[in-house]
Amino acid sequence: MKQSPDMQKLEQMLRSSVLVVGGFMGDDPRPVSEIIDEDAATLARLGVTAKQVAARMQEITDAAIKGLGNWVIVDAGREAMVEEARGAIFCPWSDARHFRKRVTIVKFAPSGKQVQWSDLNIHLIGMHTFFEGRGSCFRIEPAELVTFLF
């Protein structure tokens, strides 16, 4: 399907390294609308919404912030910490939202699995159902994330 000029502009921004190294799409050849549709379908199969996923991520980030850069126990088995850098990063959707350059790193001791997301990721998932393209620095597979979070 042919993309609108706005979607083409967005796709160009997401594939560029203007905001983050390697862009938001990684080496994923699928158009952004396809990535969003497939990930939304995955969430629907799992019975959760993107807003619920984002809310849970935000809950963990809020708990981690209290550690001032150190690991804190979030709940049974989960530990998290935040790292911050100078500056802010804009949402590529041009909705005039900007976010601290803050990354939350979460460890789940029973599985040994570790996941990280930025404040922008929470917004991209909650507002745009965008989990980023495969191969990008912050891509999180929705199914894995849901298992990890809930």
Next chain:
Amino acid sequence: MIVTTLISVLVVSAIAAALAALLALSEYFLANYGPCKLTINDDKEITVEGGSSVLASLVQEKIFIPSACGGRGTCGLCKLKILEGAGPLLPTEEPFLDKAERESNTRLSCQVKVRNDLELAVPKELLAIQEYTCTCAEIIDLTYDIKLLRFKLIEPATMDYIPGHYVQLLTPPYGKSRQEVYRAYSIASDPADKSIIDLIIRLVPGGICTTWCFEHLKVGDEVRINGPYGDFRLSETDAPIVYIAGGSGMAPIRCMLFHMQNTANKRKAVYFFGANAPDELFMGDEMQQFEKDLADYRYVPVVARPPEDSKWDGETGLVTEAVQRGLKDAPQYEAYLCGSPGMIDAAVEVLKGLGVEEANIFYDKFA
């Protein structure tokens, strides 16, 4: 039928070509702003070619305005008063400007285009900023995600800075990153040697500049920095000092400690430095050496949660908790903080709770 189709294609192509030509002509005549005059502080006049941002136009004239995002309108650092000619406020500027700033014609210089003559108010200290060419002389791993980068200045050969100042490091285009990007880092070096600039840099996942520093920058490479910037600095009082930092927030504090040593400063000082684990406490030997070299200085490393098998016997918990426990006679102190906004906010609250006057709390926030 075929002839009709061909004629239709030709007509459509001709219309498209005519529209493209019209667009190109409009671009040439309407978006060509020609030479524009920038009047700075009612004093200096420079002429630039219109069409670029104010920030970029000033950089071409070697006038450097702080910018941590390379002119993308994401850091809000490049604020300038544009007294005449800037046009209406843009939506990309709004989040960064409060009411007072809007009323005083403060704008983001990276967002305002030079389309006509402009009158600017540039703080005098920024007119003294210079660009420096230097060589990467050394790269030292401090922790798994923090490095010390040492730069030897080439031209100019020395930089006059005040401990607490920061510089902007230019990241050249690399990989898919096609633009030059500046990022701000506090100076960490011993100010006795003005030809060396040390930076302490923590890897930011997905960060354009830090990824370049960690994966591409090599000893011997030529790099460009500009500076010095900032108003974070030691006061000239005799009040005792409490330093509080974590991670790469070590940078300006280290520089200030060297400065105290070089100037035989007798002020009482205590430094609380926080980390997750003992192996993330770096430069410990140097910090302990200052205990011997400075008149009245104590270094307090704080580990959030030492591993169970660790032999750590120092302070534990959050760095703010250690300050709460360990800072006696707090109201006498001046506090100097460097770290993440979360750490700074928490430290300010703790210090105020201990009786330190807010006016005596100074910080370099990573924001």
